[in-house]
Amino acid sequence: MQFGILVNEGPYSHQASDSAYLFARTALEKGYKVPRIFFYHDGVYNASRLATPPQDDRNVGARWSKLAADYGVDLVVCVAAAQRRGITDGVLGDNFRISGLGQLVEMGIQYDRLVTFGD
């Protein structure tokens, strides 16, 4: 079973990104495949390495980067949504990349399930 995951909300102000992370990590731990996670709308803010949350809280961006490093997940940030919000290659966290919406459509075509996290 291959899951594609779509994250539509930014970190901290909304639970969507936390839920998406927990879903993805659990699926991977249980042996399912999550080849790619796509970040859209304010979800692109998950990719910023400029965020410095308090040390006693989770670091959402770093957590995504580690998940990608541990399991080889492709973290893709929508270029159009990113450009609107000032997310550029220069501020991307480790293992994130910027690409087009075609990468999202491909997940829908190729994977067994596409799971959306957002409002």
Next chain:
Amino acid sequence: MSDMDEMDDGSGIVKKFMFLNRKAPHGTVYALEGLEVVLITAAFDQDVSMVFTDDGVYQLLKGIDTKGIEVKDFSKTYRALDGYDIEKLYVDQASMDARGLTEDDLIVDVTVLSVDEMANLMAEQDVVISF
């Protein structure tokens, strides 16, 4: 005919994609950015349906004027959808009724569905993306 280059993921697979539009056109960015995904999906030659429900029915309202709120008016894009071979447009009867709207209030031709019909249509889809 589409003016966007045909795209291909190489698999030749055609899936049924439903885009569920639930939010008013302005106030949040979901309708505008959602529309971009719809157009790209059509460019991948997929079987695209759009559903407008809840406040999403306002996206198709005639006479939208965004001058006063100083945001982009993307209302015209809905009229251009058939140019992208997107012709399956559905609205939810109950959402229209609750807002005092009829098909005459909308800028494009749509099929009005009951909740049961909508549920059946949704069950037929491979991928449902909600904005």
